[in-house]
Amino acid sequence: MNRSTRRAPRLSFPVPDLSRRGFVRGAAIGGLGVGLPGLLAACGTEAAKVESDECTSTDKSDSEKVVNFSNWPEYIDVDGKRMPTLEAFEKQTGIQVNYNTDVNDNTEFFAKVQNQLGACEPIGRDIIVMTDWMAARMIDLGWIQELDHDNLPNVDANLVPNLQDVAWDPGRKRSVPWQSGFTGIAYNSKYTGEIGSFEELLTNPDISGRISLLTEMRDTMGFMLKVVGADPSDFSDDEWGQAIEELEKAVTSGQVRRFTGNDYVDDLNKGDLVACEAWSGDVIAMQYDNPDIKWVVPEEGLSLWSDNMMVPNRADHKANAEALMNYYYDPEVAATLAAWVNYICPVQGAKEAMEKIDPSLVDAPLIFPDEEFMAQTFAFMSLDEETARKYETEFSQAIG
Amino acid sequence: MSALSHVPGPTGGTPDVQATDPGTERRGITGYLLMLPGTVWLLLFFLVPLVTLVSSSLYDPSGSLATGYSMTGHVQNYADALSEYGSTFVRSFLYALTATIACLLLGFPLAYAIALKAGRWRNLMLVAVIAPFFTSFLLRTLSWKLLLGDDSWVVNALQALPLVPDDLRLLATPAAVITGLTYNFLPFMVLPLYASLERLDVRLVEAAADLYASPFTAFRLVTVPLAMPGIVAGTLLTFIPAAGDFINSELLGNPRTRMIGNDINDLFQASVLPTASALSVMLMVAIVALVAVYVRRSGTDELV
Known part of the structure; x- marks a missing residue:
């Protein structure tokens, strides 16, 4: 059976001189040029550990009233499509918040930003929220900026005592708890x-x-x-x-x-x-x-566990980020947030503020656990x- | 005149090189220019990543993200990865093979019907085959979770049948993963099959019948060989992506149905570069080897 009988006629524009050998030779030379950067990978990868102090950039907070906030899904108060506490912050300070819920998993988020942060490059976010162990890892890698506690009076005054000092960030120099x-x-x-x-x-x-x-x-x-x-x-x-x-x-x-x-x-x-x-x-x-x-x-x-707000290296709006952290340590704001997300509130005074917002939650042990309740908890050792x-x-x- | 002289004869053959033609040199450059975008694309997005991948598969495994990996040509990575993940490899290929066979069994009658029996419904049926592509791959796979769920009507209906155990479960089983793979890759089987069958000269089948071939013999000796290019293309387009897929196993499977794509994905996320790269390279080599053997065995080099 001759199968070529029904084959469509071949395309037949002339391609003289483009012999296979000539092409392969040309491609090989071109390939060498383009392939070189790839070959550099043959030397291994650079260490991703950096010196945080060398990876800062000039703070543009004064000229750009913006803060880019990356958080976990369903982790902030929502009223329809509005976010009441965030809007109040915008009104109060004039700082516009770009709120993104692009953190779904610590490891996954780490994979997303490791190349930039490991090379001292910006990730376009001013606040990221990471669980304790990942926060510890990022701080250890030198990826996180030191906070200016002069801008964080509410945090210094209202952070619950058991979270004030953690082994991986003594004195909370680089992290502020969001929720536990x-x-x-x-x-x-x-x-x-x-x-x-x-x-x-x-x-x-x-x-x-x-x-x-x-x-x-x-x-x-x-x-x-x-x-x-x-x-x-x-x-x-x-x-x-x-x-x-x-x-x-x-x-x-x-x-x-x-x-x-x-x-x-x-x-x-x-x-x-x-x-x-x-x-x-x-x-x-x-x-x-x-x-x-x-x-x-x-x-x-x-x-x-706790999730912690941190300012990554090369973030452009650190002072704005600190203003936002400070805002969420106002007891009334913290109580409003806790009433919606139902996690443990790390802010002292929020329990009293909750009386006005939702009295039924004042005694909820999962939001305001007492010492007896906390005695049942355990933490994972740092590695x-x-x-x-x-x-x-x-x-x-x-x-x- | 010179254009005509380059038209290949009925037997094919390479075009003659006419060094004396005055336009030759310019046209030569045109040829290279036309190939430039494709070549640059291949170099940048295939060759460079490939070199990076192969070299990171040879990094010293005692490195880490924090300290960086150093290139030590550690070939042992391959042996380690194979001993740790060999069974997952076997499982991936088994699932992909089963799904490919299922696609062929489902796709052939469908493509045959569309190509030869559908009449004026042909275009509509083709659109119906392609229509699922209008929604996202993830969404389609998630819908299978609803269909196969423990409390879904499918499971409830099946449980009502005699001989079916009351605790029958479909979701989070190997069957669900293979079903998902089959469903998601079926169009890749149907379309090449359709393209082959649509060109089938029905007179050849009629001739076979005239020569006393039974319908089955005619199908076996005439239709199937003529559809071979479609069968080969379809099985390749199904098997290759199915072997590396991880979404179906992630969403429809359980921890014991993981495929090699899941492990590669997790290892890259955990930045265990050497093992992840070694697995990727092995997957690629294994697929190329399987495909090469397959294409040669089916004697279809010229058809693909």
């Missing part, structure tokens, strides 16, 4: 009875394949360490190994359906997940729409860069 929160268990009571502990979450056959854990290593492994009887704030390499083994067991047995970020919210609502590791503010917010969702303080305790990477790799292998 708890990690615990949430379940959908339409589909299951109470799940009271992580041990049960990981072994109860009735909910097999219908639970999720968080992709945040410190959240999930904190509880795994508790399950094997270790202390997340001070554990050994052996204990870490046992905890990882325990996690792998739960994954291979098919108990764990997914590892998630914020997106467990949808699945738990629909019933694809019946119980999961969850963040306190999310769960309280869900309960307004779906009363079946329940929050549990697991027998193992609650994991405690050096090498250990952190080793643990993160082991964790990502265990969850995959």
Whole structure:
């Protein structure tokens, strides 16, 4: 059969002298020229650790009344399409806020900005909000500017005592807490009875394949360490190994359906997940729409974390950023924000201010926890860069 | 006159080089100029990244983002990555292969119907095949989550059937991942198949029937060989992206259905450059090797 009979006639414009050999030779020479920058990569990568003091730029705050704020989704008060506290700030100071919710996951955001910050280049943001361990990592890498506390009188006066001094940023020189929160268990009571502990979450056959854990290593492994009887704030390499083994067991047995970020919210609502590791503010917010969702303080305790506002290197509007940080430490503003986001408010005096805003929340332990409640919490110990990477790799292998 | 002399004969063949033609030199430059944008594009966005990728796969794995990675030609990275992620590789190729076969089984009758039986509905059916592209890939995959969810009507209806276990679950299973892959890449199978079948000379099939071939024999000996270019192109366009996909596994799978794309993505995000790059290079090499063998075996070098 002659297949070429039905073939369309070939395009036949003349291309003399463009022999394959000539072309390849030309391309090879051209390729050498263009390929050279690529070949430079053969020498390795530059260290991403920089000296923060050498990576500043002139503050344009006086001439440009703008601040670019990158935060997590659903982390600020909203009224329809308006954001009341932000608008009040704009009116009060004349500084326009470009508010973006482009932080979904610490690791993901880090991947997004690492090339610029590692090379002392601007990322176009004046405030970023990172969880403790990532904030510590960025400060350690020298990516964060030192704040001028003269511009932060409210922060100095009203920050709750237990957050005033953290190991990774003594004296809060480079970070200011935005909100704190708890990690615990949430379940959908339409589909299951109470799940009271992580041990049960990981072994109860009735909910097999219908639970999720968080992709945040410190959240999930904190509880795994508790399950094997270790202390997340001070554990050994052996204990870490046992905890990882325990996690792998739960994954291979098919108990764990997914590892998630914020997106467990949808699945738990629909019933694809019946119980999961969850963040306190999310769960309280869900309960307004779906009363079946329940929050549990697991027998193992609650994991405690904070998210921190920071000014990255080469940010152009540092003074404006400081004005915004200071504004959110006004007790009344803080209470308005807390009433909406339902996370732990790091501002003293906000509890009293809450009386006027929403009296029903004054005694909510998840927003204004008392000392007794705080006694159930634990934190994850800080890791050096090498250990952190080793643990993160082991964790990502265990969850995959 | 000179243009005519370059028209290749019926057997194909290379155009004659006519060194004496006065216009030759200028046209030569024109040829290079026409190729310039494409060549620059390939160099900048293929060759340079490729060199970077291969060299970062040879970095010293004890480096880190903070300290920088140094180039030590650490070939061991490949062995380490393979021993750690080998099973994920196998799984990715199995899923991609299953999805490709499913696409072929679904796509062939569809393309055949559109090309030969649809009549005036042909264009409408073609639009229907392409229509899903008007919404985003992510959105389409997320919709499958709704369809296959534990409390969805699909699952409820299936559970009502006899012989189906009451705790049947579709979402977060390998079946869901393969279904997602099949659905998302089906148009890439249908369109090349359609292009091949549309050119099919039905008189050849009729001739086969005249020569006492049964419909099945005619299909096997006439239609399928003539559709071969479409089958090869379609399977390649389906298999290659499916093998590297991570969205379907991310959204429809569980931790035990992860594909190699998921691991590469996570490793790059965690800035574990050497392992991530080594896996990417191996994926690329494996696909090129598989495709080369496949194209040779199906004897279709000239058709692709």
